[in-house]
Amino acid sequence: MKRWKYLTVEYPKEPMETHTKNIDGINVLFQYDKVVPSFDTYKFNEPTRKYLSLDGEWKFNFDLENRGLEGKYYAVDFDDSTWQSVMVPHCIDTMEKHYFQSFSQADYGKGPGFFDGFAWYRKHITLNNTWNNKVITLKFLGAYYSAWIFVNGEYVAVHEGGHTPFSIDITDYVHEGDNLIAVRILRDKWYDDYLAQKPQPITHRTHIVHSPVDLWPYGGLTRNVYLEGTEKVYISKILVNARDKKLEIKVIATNDTEEERHIKVSINPGEGTNGILQEHEVVIRPKSVRVISDLIDIPNAELWELDNPRLYEARATLDNGDSLSSKYGMRTFRTCDTKLLLNDKAIFLKGLNWHEETFENGRAMTKKEYDRELSLMQESGAIFLRNCVYNRHPYAYEYCDSHGLLMLDDIDHFWITCEMQKFQLEEYGLSRALALKMAWNNMNHPSVVMWCVQNECDMSKPDIFRAWVYDLVNAIRSIDIQNRPITQAQQSIRWADPSLDICDVIGVNEYLGTHHETDKEHELALRLERLHMQYPHKPILITENGAWSIKDHEETEKWHIERFNAHYEQVLSVSEFVVGYVMWVFKDYKTRHPYARKNNGVSGMGIVTFDKLEKKKIFDVYKNAKVPEYHLQKVPK
Structure with missing residues (x-):
């Protein structure tokens, strides 16, 4: 594995060397020259394997001036006694909660939530002789954004992409007794000055996302870490x-x-x-x-x-x-002309977008927090969740599998320019790697019924955009043995979108009358009909629509409800070909986008609040919104 000595920030190609090989007629996904394994084993459920949780106490230190490599923070004999102790899963942003949990503009730009650059984690572990003669794999369920892995002072590998699990074979680097794991994390700076009146965005050419978007980029070892030993x-x-x-x-x-x-x-x-x-x-x-x-x-x-x-x-x-297990459910999900069918029943996807974050722990969510939020989504009447715009912790998929919630799985392609699409397609390859990892990791989950390949990305150069989307769709189709429908979330209703014929379902983020064309809200149904006339045999899905409100602020809550009713009623009027409405968004969310700085980065577009999950008035209105009569009616094969 020595050839992956990428200790710089940018590489000639994505450093995991993601690729597929056709083996015995099946396309198999590889990274770091190994099959990308199951990550369901984070629960330690294989009786013949060895496991060691690396959750819990680690030593942690910021390295904002990038001195860690020169200072050998990865060395076994490095003295980390002055470093902080933190508990992994760990979110850098919540380390000073009085800043993170504030709703005051005066606190925007302060605290670790705005500490961009490098940080280090170190942990000593003990392996006894029962680990001898095992293949020993180090598994991370999430490390944002890039992670360089060192074992016993030796550099092993780097991973890029903060929301996808990854696995590294460290058999040749560990020994019986004491071992040191060191991880160097990088989160990019998004703006030149977060407090400037007009902050200038910073572009990172190889990264996805490559420039600021409307969410919060939580840094750190945000999900579980563990060792697995096999024969x-x-x-x-x-x-x-x-x-x-x-x-x-x-x-x-x-x-x-x-x-x-x-x-x-x-x-x-x-x-x-x-x-x-x-x-x-x-x-x-x-x-x-x-x-x-x-x-x-x-x-x-x-x-x-x-x-x-x-x-x-x-x-x-x-x-x-040796053994390995996988949960599964027997079901089908497919398109049929302008309908979506679950087990040959037409279905209307009344859904919610949601972000994986909490007021208390950021992206390092606990099982209790997942349970609370996902159950509240079900209480709202939603049957469909969109994982905007990144993969979730494995537990979220498991919850939906066991509770009958459907999922649209999504990746980090958010506001990607055509220049970067071309670079990813022809040179770097991270876009394709993310699409492959999403489908490979989450293929067995019955709750996952569709894939989404991009969100509101630039299509100003149609040939480039089309080629990029085509490559992503083909990548997923090459490995998904369930052959799920694939969609994308286009920005507004664009008849000139050069890629709509590629996907199985036309996905539309529409804010007509809310973000733009404020006098045209009544035209939504007409515009959807025109889109249907262009693609008369494809289902259309509203992948986003929403407004915003402040709880107990009568004027904004009334406006939020009015916007929802106006859009939802028009969607129902064309529900013969519009097969779902996915509201933006379940919960108020954190974003670094300047529009939300007055609330310390909290956007108020949720149907519940960010801190206490208190229901706004829109919650019950959404809950009581009816679905078309054909919902869950049997359709002949």
Whole structure:
């Protein structure tokens, strides 16, 4: 792994070297020369594997002047006794809560929430002799934005992209006894002066996002970190697709030894399915990967439905004892002319956008916080969540799997210029890597029913924009064995969008009469009809629409409700081809965009408040909004 010695901030290509290989007829995703593994194991649920949580106390220090490499902050004998102790998962922005939790403009620009640049984490761990002869993998569920990993004083690898889990093989870097893990984090500066009347945005050419957007870029080791130890021959990943009483399963096995191995693979489709255990014998060459495919009858499996989200657990086991499992649900989700069908029932996606952050912990959310927020979204009547505009912690997907919430999964392509689209497409490759990782990591979740590839990105150079979107869509289709519909969130209703024919569902962020053309709000239905005439066989989804209000401020709350009613009623009037409305946004949210500085960065567009999740008046109006009569009606195959 020595060749990944990227210790600069910008690289010639994305440094994970993300690519797919066709193995036994299946496209398999690789990073750092290894199969991208399952991250479901963060719960430590494989009985034959070794686990060590790295959550908890770490030593932490800011390095805003970038002296850490020269000062050897990564060295085993470096004295970190003067550093702060922090608890991982950790969000840099919440370290001084009196600044982060303020709603006063006087506190905007103050505190660690505006400390941009480098920071370091260090942790000593002890490995006993039971870790010997294991493949030892270091797994991060999220580290924003870039993370350089050092083990026992040696540089190992760098990861770019703050919202996607990643995994690094550190077998050759650790030993029995005391070991040091050091992580160097970078969060980019977004503006030249956060307090200037007109702050100038700063562009970072290789990064996604490359310039400021309307959200808060929480820095740090914001999600769980852990070690996993497996046998030298092990199962890296399971892919599942359950439909029509059959389980299609792909078991990806890795041989990390220098010898050819003959292995037996047992596949159990799960308790309650009445499926029969299947066995396969496979030869794996040294340092190589095989994919074992099967199609197993599951005659007793029930459909995964919104009101009965029935889950099963498939498990693959090798004859050396290694095993890996994956939860799954039997369901279909597809387009049919202008409709979306869940299990062959037409469905209207009444939904919410949501940001993964809390008043207390920023992006380092706790399970209790996820439970509270996701259950409140269900209470609002939403059946569909859009993960705007980045992947979530694995627990969020698991919650939706088990509670019957549908998801539109999304990646970090927000306001990307055509110049940067071209650079990503032809040179750097991070755009494609993000799309591949999203589909690969979250493919097995029955709650995830659609992918979104971009949000409000520049289309001023149509040929570039089209080629970029086409590449992202093809990347996802190349690995998603469930073949989910794909959409994008275009900015406003644009008939000249050069890429609408590429995606399965036309996604529209529309704020007609709110952000622009204030006298044209009544034209929404007409404009949607015109868009439908251009694409008469594609469903249209409102991926964003919203307004803003201050709780208990009568005038703004009334205006918020009026805007919602005006738009939603028009959507229902054309619901034969407009198949959903995803409101912006569930909760007031933090943003570094200058428009929100008067509230210390809090945008008031939610149906509940940022700090206490108190319901605004719009909450009940949204909750009581009706859906079309065809919702959940059976459609002939």
